[in-house]
Amino acid sequence: MTAGAPAMRLWIAQTALMLAACTGAADACAAEDPIALARAGTAAIEARRFGDALEAFTKAAELQPGDASLCFGAGVAAFMLGQNDVAQTRFECALARDPDFLPATVWLADLHYRAGRLSEAIALYEAARQRSPGERELQPQLDHWRKEQELQSRFHEARSEHFTALFQAPADEPLARAVAERLEAAYWRIGKTLGVYPSRRITVVLYTREQFGDITRLAAWSAAAYDGRIRVPIGDALKDPDELDRVLSHEFVHALVSMVGGRAVPAWINEGLATVLEPAGSHEVEAALGRTDDRPALSTLHGSFVRLSARDAEIAYASAARAVRRLIERRGVAAVVALLEDLGRGAPFARAFHQRLAMRYEAFSALVARESH
Incomplete structure (x- = not known):
């Protein structure tokens, strides 16, 4: 997120x-x-x-x-x-x-x-x-x-080739190093998929769940956050390594999108791409759409999801993931990356979308809406 x-x-x-x-x-x-x-x-x-x-x-x-x-x-x-x-x-x-x-x-x-x-x-x-x-x-x-x-001021540091992990208790150093190693794996897997890699070192801060809530002030359903740094509540993270990999991959994509496309990338593209590129893909997340008749229009998903309720967030993530997966199926991941690069250079979104995806944004939104019903 x-x-x-x-x-x-x-x-x-x-x-x-x-x-x-x-x-x-x-x-x-x-x-x-x-x-x-x-x-x-x-x-x-x-x-x-x-x-x-x-x-x-x-x-x-x-x-x-x-x-x-x-x-x-x-x-x-x-x-x-x-x-x-x-x-x-x-x-x-x-x-x-x-x-x-x-x-x-x-x-x-x-x-x-x-x-x-x-x-x-x-x-x-x-x-x-x-x-x-x-x-x-x-x-x-x-x-x-x-x-x-x-x-x-009480945190320690563990470094890998591309990441710096900050952690509080010395006993957490093995966990911090494991997090950095898993992020390195995401770096190479996702970088190869997209054809782009981060331009600078990324910091990940490891918190207890209480610390994470106090620092980020995000909703209780939030699994992690990216605001220039990846912020993750750890707890017993290594007891569920697949979930840890999912969260770290998701936040790494946010970091990469920010570096390539800036801060004006619509949330549905940012969150949808991060979800699609999770290790297990987005099909489980998209399954939430089968449990509701709600289908938010893409135009309502340009802003951050952080203030949504847990239920609305689940639908928003599912809708975003399905839309981005549809983009990739139609035009390939390179077109999505080119769109991000255009946004990073300051191109207006609708114009860049039309140029890179060979389809007007309004038409794509209508297409996604039809296919969702």
Whole structure:
């Protein structure tokens, strides 16, 4: 499961409104290039055309070097494209122009957190609180991160060729090494299937079930999470090695999708591909559709599944898996990977889908709906 998407959608909406307000407040010289570019960038963010938004805001920021919101807009677009280094530079640019620009602080801190730089995320929030003591909306997240930092300070590390496993008790080191080894197997199996491999080392954090719930704040049905790191509640994991392999493979695919396609990949593709590429495939998961008449439209499955009930999540995962399996049967896995790569470069989803799958998205959605009944 990919974590954090609902909050991110809310921030995108707030960001679009804020940027629209900034551009709308401009003076009568609305025909000047920076203003027109900022409006185009805002419209592109609202339409989730993040490549267009990055280009527009980057140009606008160059033309109007005193405006923090323009750097911020570029940072949001780069973040959603998975271009983390660019996003960091743009958010830092916004804060250099205006240290009190709170949205840039929030997004930059989130970027650091997802990359495992918890100390940097905390430092940003602490600095913002010191500059604005009356600003209290950051405090709950700051307290939560401090709690996680205290827990993480007690963790040990086990490394394999492509993975770093963090674990708390020294007695858990054999388990951590086993997790890393199983992830290595997933790395080669899934990488060979898709024809792509991660561009950087991946960290997996091993928790007790209670710790996992406290840190991720996900629903009780969640088996694991990926938010820049793979987070797994372990318990007696080695007593059911097949289930451990399933969970680790699933989360590894999320990591790979994030690196290839960025953060704008629809959830049904992300979760469906992760399910289809589990060691045993997706047929058992898809069987849930035989136990209900509910068939959610793909258009309703673009956002994260994290806030769904257990029953609705089961149907959503089954529907996503069936749709992705249908894509692969029709056009092959290479076409799905090409679609992800296009999204990572900023192509609008509907256009990229049509180009790579040789079928309009609306037509495919209708096809899946017909075949599901």
